[in-house]
Amino acid sequence: MDPILEMLIALESLDAELEDFESEEYRNSINITQSASDEVFSQQIDKLKELREEVVRSLPIAIYKRYQRLREKYKRGVAPVVNGICANCFMEFPSALVSRPVKNKSLETCPNCGIYVYWTK
Amino acid sequence: MFAQLLREDRVIIDLKAKDKEEVLQELLSVLNLKPEQEKIVLEQLKKREAIGSTGVGRGVAIPHTRSVVVDDVQLVVGVSKGGIDFQSLDGKPVHLFFLLIAPPQDLGARYLITLGEIANVARKVVSTKEYLNFETSKELMEYLMKIYREA
Numbered sequence: 165m166d167p168i169l170e171m172l173i174a175l176e177s178l179d180a181e182l183e184d185f186e187s188e189e190y191r192n193s194i195n196i197t198q199s200a201s202d203e204v205f206s207q208q209i210d211k212l213k214e215l216r217e218e219v220v221r222s223l224p225i226a227i228y229k230r231y232q233r234l235r236e237k238y239k240r241g242v243a244p245v246v247n248g249i250c251a252n253c254f255m256e257f258p259s260a261l262v263s264r265p266v267k268n269k270s271l272e273t274c275p276n277c278g279i280y281v282y283w284t285k
Numbered sequence: 286m287f288a289q290l291l292r293e294d295r296v297i298i299d300l301k302a303k304d305k306e307e308v309l310q311e312l313l314s315v316l317n318l319k320p321e322q323e324k325i326v327l328e329q330l331k332k333r334e335a336i337g338s339t340g341v342g343r344g345v346a347i348p349h350t351r352s353v354v355v356d357d358v359q360l361v362v363g364v365s366k367g368g369i370d371f372q373s374l375d376g377k378p379v380h381l382f383f384l385l386i387a388p389p390q391d392l393g394a395r396y397l398i399t400l401g402e403i404a405n406v407a408r409k410v411v412s413t414k415e416y417l418n419f420e421t422s423k424e425l426m427e428y429l430m431k432i433y434r435e436a
C-alpha cells in the first residue's frame with residue numbers, strides 16, 4: 165500500500181476517535197465500572213492528539229492541508245471505494261480503473277469530489 | 286444493533302491467545318479481512334490501547350476502533366477461560382472480549398449505539414461470569430442475546 169495513503173487512513177481513524185471522545189455516550193460506554201474520571205479521559209485525549217501530531221508530522225504538508233480542507237467540506241478526508249463507487253459522492257469510477265488488479269499502490273483521489281480514496285476490494 | 290451484529294461465526298468460546306496483541310489478532314482473524322486491512326486495523330487497535338486500555342474492569346474488555354478499511358460495523362465476541370492480562374483499569378485479567386470496528390462515518394451513529402448496548406450487556410454479565418460455562422458459540426450467543434433482550 166502507498167505509505168501516504170496508509171498514513172491518511174491512520175489520520176482519519178484518529179480524527180474519528182477524537183470525535184468519539186467528545187461524546188458522552190462514548191465515554192459512558194467505555195466506563196462501565198464508573199472508575200475512569202474526567203481527568204483520565206482528558207489524559208487519553210491528549211495522548212490521542214499526540215499520536216495525531218506524529219502522523220501529521222510525517223505527512224507532506226500539501227497533502228495534510230488538502231486532507232484538512234476535505235474534512236472541512238465533507239467531514240472526512242479519505243473515503244472507501246466500494247464496488248467501484250466513491251462512498252463520499254457516490255460517483256461510479258470508470259470501469260478501466262475498477263478492473264485494475266493492483267490498487268492502493270499509489271495515492272488517488274476521486275475525479276468527482278476530490279476525496280482521497282481507498283479501494284476496499 | 287447488537288442483536289443484528291452478533292453472529293455465531295463471530296463468537297469464539299475458547300480463545301487461545303495469551304497476551305494483548307495475540308488476542309486482538311485472534312479476534313480480528315474471524316472477520317476475514319485482507320492481510321493489508323487486518324494489519325491496518327490491528328495497528329489502530331494497538332494505538333487505541335496505548336492511549337488507555339479498553340479493559341473496562343471486572344473481566345471485560347471492549348477493544349474498538351474506527352477505520353476506512355471496514356465498510357460496516359463489525360462485532361466479534363471472545364471468551365478466554367484462562368483470562369488475559371489486558372492492563373485493565375482494575376488490574377484484573379480479562380475473560381470476555383467485545384471487539385467492535387466501524388468505518389469513521391456510519392449513518393445513524395450505529396457504532397456508538399452498539400457500544401452502548403455492549404456496555405449494557407457487559408454490566409449485566411460481569412457478576413455471575415456465566416459466560417465462561419458455554420460449550421458452543423451458539424449457546425454463548427443465545428445467552429448474550431437473552432441478556433440483551435432483558436430490559
Ligand SMILES: [Zn+2]
Binds near residue numbers: 255275276277278279
Ligand atoms: Zn467522490
